[in-house]
Amino acid sequence: MLRLYDNHLSGNGYKPRLLLAHLGQGYQRIELDILRNETRTPEFLALNPNGRIPVLALEDGTCIAESNAILHYLAEGSRFLPSGRLDRALTLQWMFFEQYSHEPNIAVARHWIQHVEMTEAQRAQLPVKQEGGNAALAVMERHLGEADWFGGEAMTVADIALYAYTHVAEEGGFDLGLYPAVGAWLGRVARQPAHVPMNPAPEGVVDPAGPPG
Amino acid sequence: MLRLYDNHLSGNGYKPRLLLAHLGQGYQRIELDILRNETRTPEFLALNPNGRIPVLALEDGTCIAESNAILHYLAEGSRFLPSGRLDRALTLQWMFFEQYSHEPNIAVARHWIQHVEMTEAQRAQLPVKQEGGNAALAVMERHLGEADWFGGEAMTVADIALYAYTHVAEEGGFDLGLYPAVGAWLGRVARQPAHVPMNPAPEGVVDPAGPPG
Numbered sequence: 001m002l003r004l005y006d007n008h009l010s011g012n013g014y015k016p017r018l019l020l021a022h023l024g025q026g027y028q029r030i031e032l033d034i035l036r037n038e039t040r041t042p043e044f045l046a047l048n049p050n051g052r053i054p055v056l057a058l059e060d061g062t063c064i065a066e067s068n069a070i071l072h073y074l075a076e077g078s079r080f081l082p083s084g085r086l087d088r089a090l091t092l093q094w095m096f097f098e099q100y101s102h103e104p105n106i107a108v109a110r111h112w113i114q115h116v117e118m119t120e121a122q123r124a125q126l127p128v129k130q131e132g133g134n135a136a137l138a139v140m141e142r143h144l145g146e147a148d149w150f151g152g153e154a155m156t157v158a159d160i161a162l163y164a165y166t167h168v169a170e171e172g173g174f175d176l177g178l179y180p181a182v183g184a185w186l187g188r189v190a191r192q193p194a195h196v197p198m199n200p201a202p203e204g205v206v207d208p209a210g211p212p213g
Numbered sequence: 214m215l216r217l218y219d220n221h222l223s224g225n226g227y228k229p230r231l232l233l234a235h236l237g238q239g240y241q242r243i244e245l246d247i248l249r250n251e252t253r254t255p256e257f258l259a260l261n262p263n264g265r266i267p268v269l270a271l272e273d274g275t276c277i278a279e280s281n282a283i284l285h286y287l288a289e290g291s292r293f294l295p296s297g298r299l300d301r302a303l304t305l306q307w308m309f310f311e312q313y314s315h316e317p318n319i320a321v322a323r324h325w326i327q328h329v330e331m332t333e334a335q336r337a338q339l340p341v342k343q344e345g346g347n348a349a350l351a352v353m354e355r356h357l358g359e360a361d362w363f364g365g366e367a368m369t370v371a372d373i374a375l376y377a378y379t380h381v382a383e384e385g386g387f388d389l390g391l392y393p394a395v396g397a398w399l400g401r402v403a404r405q406p407a408h409v410p411m412n413p414a415p416e417g418v419v420d421p422a423g424p425p426g
Binding site for chain 2: 049050058062064065066067068069070072073076085086088089090092093095096097099100101103104121124125128139142143
């Protein structure tokens with residue numbers, strides 16, 4: 001059975017959870033407490049030397065790190081990864097955009113505001129994160145003026161990657177009311193059959209045939 | 214003919230240049246001056262609303278942004294992208310690592326030190342960038358203690374992505390002497406046939422059959 005090393009507050013962890021629900025694939029979820037440094041133990045660093053969740057452990061113990069690489073792995077052969085060369089590249093384009101221009105601003109601002117006592121340096125950096133996050137949301141708004149989805153004609157892993165932290169951007173101090181096309185797209189993603197919310201995250205073994213237990 | 218919107222100082226731009234050289238594929242290189250905001254003009258934003266180079270324009274005008282998505286597109290069907298599902302995912306894992314944990318520290322520190330007059334805020338952030346960059350180099354060093362390459366049994370786009378800013382990390386104040394396995398890997402990459410240096414970047418049309426002209 002697949003094992004997902006995860007944290008219930010993490011949008012990066014939510015990405016594979018959401019895709020696994022869409023794929024109807026069972027897995028075992030293992031919660032790690034980031035704030036208590038459970039991702040920096042020797043045992044966890046043996047799974048991912050970069051010390052971050054999520055990590056997907058395959059049946060044979062092989063581990064894949066980086067949320068968007070995990071999405072790509074899980075989605076192969078499914079409708080969530082386009083089969084055409086150009087659409088696959090554009091799907092990856094938006095996933096790299098997410099990790100470079102979106103997540104480091106929106107997810108980090110949310111983390112600072114919601115989950116930690118901000119240091120003075122973080123408080124000084126917050127306006128930079130707000131500016132960067134709004135720039136990323138404006139790029140998304142522009143794209144969604146011309147297209148319904150990010151990776152092709154239907155929902156793909158690019159949409160899942162971008163949904164994870166966009167739908168909780170207001171927890172990072174962002175006003176999604178400024179981005180109506182983004183708001184409409186968030187609704188399209190959430191209305192897909194098999195959609196699951198970020199929280200509560202399922203505990204233990206997730207059986208797609210029944211309720212999480 | 215493929216067109217590459219690029220800047221000669223950019224490691225992200227160097228990535229597709231290096232891969233195109235390995236593939237023996239011609240292209241037209243278009244230099245943009247980032248410091249003079251040539252990537253923020255309406256004309257360029259029509260190519261990439263995120264306002265960043267590199268951008269690869271295909272023959273039909275379709276544009277692909279994000280250096281690692283461009284690498285993935287160009288490498289499809291070549292020996293630089295593994296064909297197995299797991300190796301492809303691990304290649305992407307390292308490419309996302311590069312854009313999240315490596316480039317924002319090592320490339321940004323290099324940019325601040327080499328190319329701009331640092332602001333007070335940047336000067337205050339520099340130690341954070343140094344710490345993050347050294348952590349990324351340590352993760353690479355650990356991997357290279359067990360493997361020769363990042364994406365499989367031979368050089369892949371993951372190696373090209375990581376080489377771009379690692380080989381100039383000393384310009385960002387990093388001591389590569391602390392990472393001997395990284396140093397040996399840099400040498401392996403640079404000794405590949407068809408390798409080209411980051412600078413001088415070729416001007417205009419690059420003809421793989423002859424010298425850049």
